[in-house]
Structure formats: structure tokens, C-alpha cells
Amino acid sequence: MSPISPSPDHALERPGRSWSGTVDYGPGPLHAPESVAQLQALVAAAPRIRALGTRHSFSEIAASDAALVTLAKLPSDLQFDTAARTVRVGAGVRYGELALAAADAGLALATMGSLPHISVGGASATGTHGSGDHHRSLSSSVRAIDLVTAEGDLLTLSRDQNPEDFDGMVLALGTLGIVTHLTLDLVPAFTMRQSVHLDFPADRMNGEDLGGMLAGGYSVSLFHHWDGHIAQAWVKQAVGVDEELPQTWFGGHRATAPVHPLPGMPADFCTDQTGEPGPSHERLPHFRLEFTPSNGEEIQSEYFVPRGQVAQALAAVMPLGERIRPLLHASEVRTVAADELWLSPAYQRDSACVHFTWKQLPREVDALLPEIEERLAPFAPRPHWGKVFTTAPDAVREQYPRLPEFLALRDRLDAGRKFSNAYVDRLLGE
Numbered sequence: 001m002s003p004i005s006p007s008p009d010h011a012l013e014r015p016g017r018s019w020s021g022t023v024d025y026g027p028g029p030l031h032a033p034e035s036v037a038q039l040q041a042l043v044a045a046a047p048r049i050r051a052l053g054t055r056h057s058f059s060e061i062a063a064s065d066a067a068l069v070t071l072a073k074l075p076s077d078l079q080f081d082t083a084a085r086t087v088r089v090g091a092g093v094r095y096g097e098l099a100l101a102a103a104d105a106g107l108a109l110a111t112m113g114s115l116p117h118i119s120v121g122g123a124s125a126t127g128t129h130g131s132g133d134h135h136r137s138l139s140s141s142v143r144a145i146d147l148v149t150a151e152g153d154l155l156t157l158s159r160d161q162n163p164e165d166f167d168g169m170v171l172a173l174g175t176l177g178i179v180t181h182l183t184l185d186l187v188p189a190f191t192m193r194q195s196v197h198l199d200f201p202a203d204r205m206n207g208e209d210l211g212g213m214l215a216g217g218y219s220v221s222l223f224h225h226w227d228g229h230i231a232q233a234w235v236k237q238a239v240g241v242d243e244e245l246p247q248t249w250f251g252g253h254r255a256t257a258p259v260h261p262l263p264g265m266p267a268d269f270c271t272d273q274t275g276e277p278g279p280s281h282e283r284l285p286h287f288r289l290e291f292t293p294s295n296g297e298e299i300q301s302e303y304f305v306p307r308g309q310v311a312q313a314l315a316a317v318m319p320l321g322e323r324i325r326p327l328l329h330a331s332e333v334r335t336v337a338a339d340e341l342w343l344s345p346a347y348q349r350d351s352a353c354v355h356f357t358w359k360q361l362p363r364e365v366d367a368l369l370p371e372i373e374e375r376l377a378p379f380a381p382r383p384h385w386g387k388v389f390t391t392a393p394d395a396v397r398e399q400y401p402r403l404p405e406f407l408a409l410r411d412r413l414d415a416g417r418k419f420s421n422a423y424v425d426r427l428l429g430e
């Protein structure tokens with residue numbers, strides 16, 4: 001299993017591989033500037049360069065045949081504004097570290113991904129999300145960015161100062177420049193409890209019950225194995241706001257011991273599931289910051305579909321269950337609220353996310369994905385940019401009505417395509 005984040009020793013070596021080991025980032029070099037001024041000089045001089053976050057994407061979104069740069073050696077620069085409920089943070093900082101510091105300042109992130117080890121810059125660039133009918137992607141909480149552009153200039157861009165095109169600037173797949181800092185909206189610190197219910201009856205995957213379960217908490221994750229029933233429901237509730245769930249909920253019974261979402265994995269890596277109240281950042285992610293999370297030996301795919309059609313989308317794929325299961329660790333269903341970010345998979349659409357954690361069988365997964373995607377096609381699926389998919393570029397582009405404006409924005413900021421790579425060229429067009 002690879003380390004979670006690049007060690008300083010990676011600097012100026014070959015960039016190496018992704019956390020899962022399945023993506024080779026290319027020949028490099030990998031630069032690790034120690035100041036923003038160094039980064040600006042580096043970018044100005046480089047014919048082509050691309051940012052690398054904490055290496056948690058499964059797609060080739062961060063790979064390059066040219067130079068890469070990590071911000072791991074830049075200072076965290078955490079600056080909280082408690083009155084405005086915001087934080088300015090270095091792009092290389094991991095959400096788990098940010099959340100800990102926010103708690104000390106009496107603040108919290110409204111939502112978090114399943115893993116707290118992922119960088120703020122890298123997650124914002126791909127539309128990383130947690131779960132909850134009322135929570136938008138992590139990228140949606142960004143209110144300003146500092147961006148090093150192709151010429152090496154440092155621009156501060158914000159929702160307030162750049163209202164026409166800020167929605168195209170945050171979730172930009174690394175194509176507009178290197179983000180050095182982000183300012184994020186926060187909420188007052190709050191307490192949560194998490195519980196897990198198991199072994200739901202098969203008929204709970206119908207539309208009404210599925211919608212009810214997904215709406216049944218502040219943040220809900222449903223795990224299943226394409227055998228027609230939900231195996232685990234992880235429900236995260238805000239204490240004092242959401243009701244505690246009964247022992248039996250939608251026919252599933254409350255787990256009496258902690259579980260891991262992937263069969264056979266130890267639950268010690270996971271956040272508390274006893275219902276004990278705790279700080280939100282210790283309940284919102286599935287995995288604990290202090291442990292190497294999940295498996296490493298995995299690949300992920302995920303498709304955003306309209307939330308109201310999630311039961312039909314799952315039913316459409318269900319006949320492939322027998323072919324999916326041998327390749328699968330577990331599947332997860334989450335929800336994310338619509339946002340306005342031009343390249344967001346949740347753009348103007350309340351979404352449900354149909355997720356697969358695959359065993360590390362890239363060839364077999366690649367062979368099966370087109371069949372899954374064909375069955376999801378009637379639901380206008382938008383693949384997660386950071387996960388593996390085989391959807392044709394035209395079909396991906398069709399899902400983004402604001403793509404022309406995004407491409408015009410990219411032409412303005414990076415006419416020479418200094419920040420592009422093969423993945424971006426293929427999907428967005430050169």
C-alpha cells in the first residue's frame with residue numbers, strides 16, 4: 001500500500017504513482033517549491049506544468065508527460081475569520097487538518113468527503129463531495145482562490161469580485177493555473193452522532209424508501225453489493241437538530257459492533273458508529289485521519305444521476321449484479337445538492353451518486369464499465385472527474401451546458417495550454 005501523501009523526499013524525483021498505485025503520473029520532474037514566489041518563477045519558466053494534490057484520484061486527471069508541482073512544502077497559512085465564518089487555507093492542506101484547526105476556532109466544515117486525508121486544492125478541483133440532500137460539493141464552499149497563472153502572475157479571484165465567471169474557476173480540473181490558497185465558507189462548530197443499520201429487506205431499494213433513507217439524516221451513505229438490498233446505512237445526525245434513529249429503521253437493525261464498509265476490513269480505521277456525540281469532523285468522514293484509510297488496493301468509479309431517479313438508475317444496473325460482484329469491494333449511494341459550478345457533476349441538479357469501490361482489477365473493470373454506463377445512459381450520468389470511467393468524451397461534454405463558457409475562460413487564462421494534460425485534452429477537447 002502506498003503512503004497517503006507524498007513525502008518531502010519525492011521533491012524533484014519522478015512523481016511516482018497515485019495512492020491506489022494504479023496511475024503513473026509520468027516522467028516528471030516533480031517540483032516542490034517552498035514559497036509562492038518560487039512557485040510563480042517555476043510556472044513562468046515551465047513550458048507545461050500541472051499541480052498534484054494528495055494523489056487520491058483514480059482517473060488520470062493529475063498525470064502529465066511534463067512537469068508536476070506539489071504544494072506540500074508551502075506553509076498551511078490557516079487564517080480564520082470567526083465573524084465572517086471563513087478560513088483562508090493553503091491548497092495543499094488536508095481537510096482533516098483544516099477541520100481540527102477549525103474546531104479550535106469554534107468553526108466547522110458543513111460537509112466532508114469519506115476520507116479526511118485529501119487536499120483542499122485537489123478536492124476542489126474535481127468536485128469532491130460528501131453526502132446529504134442539503135449539502136453541496138466541497139468545491140461549492142470556496143469563495144475565493146489565489147491562482148498562479150501561465151505567466152507566473154498571482155491573481156486573487158472571488159465570488160464577490162468575479163461574479164460572472166467565478167463559478168467556472170474553482171472546479172477547473174487543474175486547467176486554469178496552480179491554486180495556492182482558497183477561502184472557504186464554514187459553519188459554527190457542531191456536534192454529530194453516527195450510527196450504522198444493517199441488512200435491510202430487499203424492497204427498501206424501491207424509489208420511495210430509498211429516497212426516505214437518503215433524506216433520513218444530515219448525511220447518509222448506503223452500501224450495497226448489487227444483490228437487491230442495502231447492506232449498511234451509515235447515518236450521521238446533527239445533535240440537537242436531527243432525531244436519533246430507532247433500533248429498527250426501514251427494516252434494518254442497528255449494528256451492535258463497528259463495521260467497515262468494505263467486507264473483511266477492520267473497523268478500527270472507521271469513525272465512531274456508537275451514536276456517541278462528537279465533533280462533526282470526527283463523524284462526517286467514514287475514515288479516521290490518524291489511520292491509513294480504506295484499502296489502497298482499490299479503484300473507484302462514480303456517476304451522478306438525478307436524485308429523483310436513483311432507484312430507477314440502480315434497477316437498470318442491477319441485472320449486471322452477478323458480473324459486478326466478483327470485481328467489487330462495495331458500492332455506495334450518497335446524495336449531493338445542486339450547485340452552480342460550471343463543470344460540477346451536480347451542476348443545477350440535485351444528485352444521487354452511484355459509486356463503486358472496485359477490487360484492483362483495472363482491465364476487468366474497464367471492460368465492464370461501458371455496460372454499466374450504457375444502462376445508466378438514460379439517466380444522463382455525469383462521471384466523477386477523479387474516478388475511473390469510460391464514457392465517450394462527447395457524452396461527457398453533452399452533460400455540461402456551460403462548457404463553452406469554461407473553454408472561453410480557459411482561453412483567456414491559459415491560451416497556450418500550459419496546464420493541460422492528455423486526460424483534459426481528450427475530455428474537454430484540445
Ligand SMILES: Cc1cc2nc3c(=O)[nH]c(=O)nc-3n(C[C@H](O)[C@H](O)[C@H](O)COP(=O)(O)OP(=O)(O)OC[C@H]3O[C@@H](n4cnc5c(N)ncnc54)[C@H](O)[C@@H]3O)c2cc1C
Pocket residue numbers: 019050051052053054055056057058061062071091092112113114115118119120121122123124125126127128129130173174175177178179180293294384385386387
Ligand atoms: C479512499 C478514497 C476515498 C475517496 N472519497 C471520496 C469522497 O468521499 N467523495 C468524493 O467526491 N471523492 C472521493 N475520493 C476521490 C478524491 O476526493 C478526488 O479524486 C480528489 O480530487 C482527490 O484530491 P487530491 O488532493 O488527491 O488531488 P489529486 O488527485 O492529486 O489531483 C486531482 C486534480 O486536482 C488538481 N489539483 C490538485 N492541487 C491543485 C492545485 N493546488 N491547483 C490546481 N489544481 C490542483 C490536479 O491537477 C488534478 O487535476 C476518494 C478517493 C479515495 C482514494
